[in-house]
Amino acid sequence: MTTTPRRLAKAHDREILRLAVPAFGALVAEPLFLLSDSAIVGHLGTAPLGGLGIAGQALSTLVYLSIFLAYGTTAGVARRVGAGDMRAAVRQGVDGMWLALAIGIVLIVVGWPLIPWIVEAFGASHSVTPYAETYLRVSLFGIPSMLIVLAGTGVLRGLQDTRTPLAVSIAGFSLNLLLNVVFVLVLDWGIAGSAWGTVLAQTGSAAVYVAVAVRAARRYGALVRPDLVGLRTAAAAGFGLLVRTAALRVVLIVGTSIAARMGDEEIAAYQVGFQVWTLLMFALDAIAIAGQAITGRYLGASDLASTRAMTRRMVWWGVGCGVVFGLAVLAVRPWLPGLFTSDDGVRDLLLASLLVVAVLQPVAGVVFVLDGILIGAGDGTYLAVTTLIATIVFMPAAIVAYRADAGLIGLWTAIGLWILTRMLTLGLRARGDRWMVTGAVR
Incomplete structure (x- = not known):
């Protein structure tokens, strides 16, 4: 039977919606991490809430600049899926996750001594500064997991799966909310408790993506150990996207400043x-x-x-x-x-x-x-x-x-x-x- 243009358009619409609707849910779920933190930390007072605001801006900038880990991995994995080489697709996705881990470790080492400067650069007051520094020091330990989540999301999108990232986002948000309530309101750990709750929720989400990647690697016979050639390829593919994203960020910062x-x-x-x-x-x-x-x-x-x-x-x-x-x-x-x-x-x-x-x-x-x-x-x-x-x-x-x-x-x-x-x-x-x-x- 001949496929009419109308039927072809409807088929394309179904494919777009199948991927776009769950992706929208995952995108909306992500900001809920800091939103739930704000709602809970707000009960601690104005200064802790201000500290969270400064730290949240710093972390949001990092996430924004690191989005190439998701986008670059999506494109590379999807190409290999289209070519019918699932083994290479999974292998490329694994390389992206190893790259995310490596970048995360570097950011911990480099970022730790720079925390006071980062907080000062955002113009924090003397009363807000200690809370912002505390949140950032704890949150640094969650950065590798956060970047693995970005890369893992890219892997699944490349495999034409946007439902699993949605489920992981919802589960991660729910765990983050629960841990923040316990650590901040029950155990009275203050703003550090909020940061630890978010770190553990991010770590749990990253563990899910690692488990999914390992299972896919076993299914298609792909190696999971680090590969230097693959890491260099993933880094090279993401460089253009990093420049693109940095240029976008400049517009946002300059617009707010003006x-x-x-x-x-x-x-x-x-x-x-x-x-x-x-x-x-x-x-x-x-x-x-x-x-x-x-x-x-x-x-x-x-x-x-x-x-x-x-x-x-x-x-x-x-x-x-x-x-x-x-x-x-x-x-x-x-x-x-x-x-x-x-x-x-x-x-x-x-x-x-x-x-x-x-x-x-x-x-x-x-x-x-x-x-x-x-x-x-x-x-x-x-x-x-x-x-x-x-x-x-x-x-x-x-x-x-x-x-x-x-x-x-x-x-x-x-x-x-x-x-x-x-x-x-x-x-x-x-x-x-x-x-x-x-x-x-x-």
């Missing part, structure tokens, strides 16, 4: 607007994750026709979700500021900011999807270069907005230029064929 310099009302409104933006990005990133896994598999199978067809379909998904999200922001815009502030000045600034956030959603949808597709194709060098270009476009636009007293609208317009630049560069790449390198290895 908003803070505009005034208290501006930074308050920007923070709320950016949290709305971040929430919507989780959903778009879920589609991007599906794009990583699907693109890698099709290219590994040398199926260019399906790669192109799925790319078009996922772009439409990005546009559609962006339109829906934009309309949703406009719908809740009149009453949303009241949930966060009673300050009329902040409210007016937030109302104006949300208009720009809504308008940018369809563009952001395209950007996230194409970013995920090119990550799945292993096109890290191009992503690094073009993200740097977009960041270079953003920087002077943001500075001009600040010096011209254009306010938050000017800052969000600079962010819009950044997003548009990324859409243009990613779109030009996707229209061509150079990124569609076939085979098990790019």
Whole structure:
């Protein structure tokens, strides 16, 4: 029976949703670690809560920069799955997890003496500093596990499994919440108890991923011991993604810094607007994750026709979700500021900011999807270069907005230029064929 375009589109939709929906759940579950910590540590007082805030920002930055462990592993494993070489796919995933462990150990050794400097760099007050340092010193021991979780998540995504990471995220969050209640509220260990609860929860999650990887290695006859060649390959594959991610982080940091310099009302409104933006990005990133896994598999199978067809379909998904999200922001815009502030000045600034956030959603949808597709194709060098270009476009636009007293609208317009630049560069790449390198290895 001939497959009609409508049936093919529905098949693609099912495949996208099968991967994207659980991925979205896992993405939302991750921030709940620090959220639950905040709820519990808040009972200890303002200074401990402030210390958690500083430490949480430092750890979040580390996670953000280390996301290449998940993305790079997803692309590499998916390619080998598409090529039908499950043994090599699992082996590459194991290499990624060994790399995560090695980086985690280095970060403990390097990070321990730097903790006072890190806390000071975030501008912590004298009352907050000891709590931030305590949390970071304990949390350092959980970094190897945290990075193994990132790599392990990439392995399973590459194997076209996003349900297991969702289950691990939910279990890890639940264990983290339980341990924090016991250590902080029952045993009275203070902020150190909160940190130890999170470390143990991360260690448990990492143990699950290690067990899954070992079981898969036994099933397909893959070696689990460290391999220097494999480690170098995994590191090289992740370098472009690391540069891309660092450039993205620069935009986030500079945007917050400029908003803070505009005034208290501006930074308050920007923070709320950016949290709305971040929430919507989780959903778009879920589609991007599906794009990583699907693109890698099709290219590994040398199926260019399906790669192109799925790319078009996922772009439409990005546009559609962006339109829906934009309309949703406009719908809740009149009453949303009241949930966060009673300050009329902040409210007016937030109302104006949300208009720009809504308008940018369809563009952001395209950007996230194409970013995920090119990550799945292993096109890290191009992503690094073009993200740097977009960041270079953003920087002077943001500075001009600040010096011209254009306010938050000017800052969000600079962010819009950044997003548009990324859409243009990613779109030009996707229209061509150079990124569609076939085979098990790019």
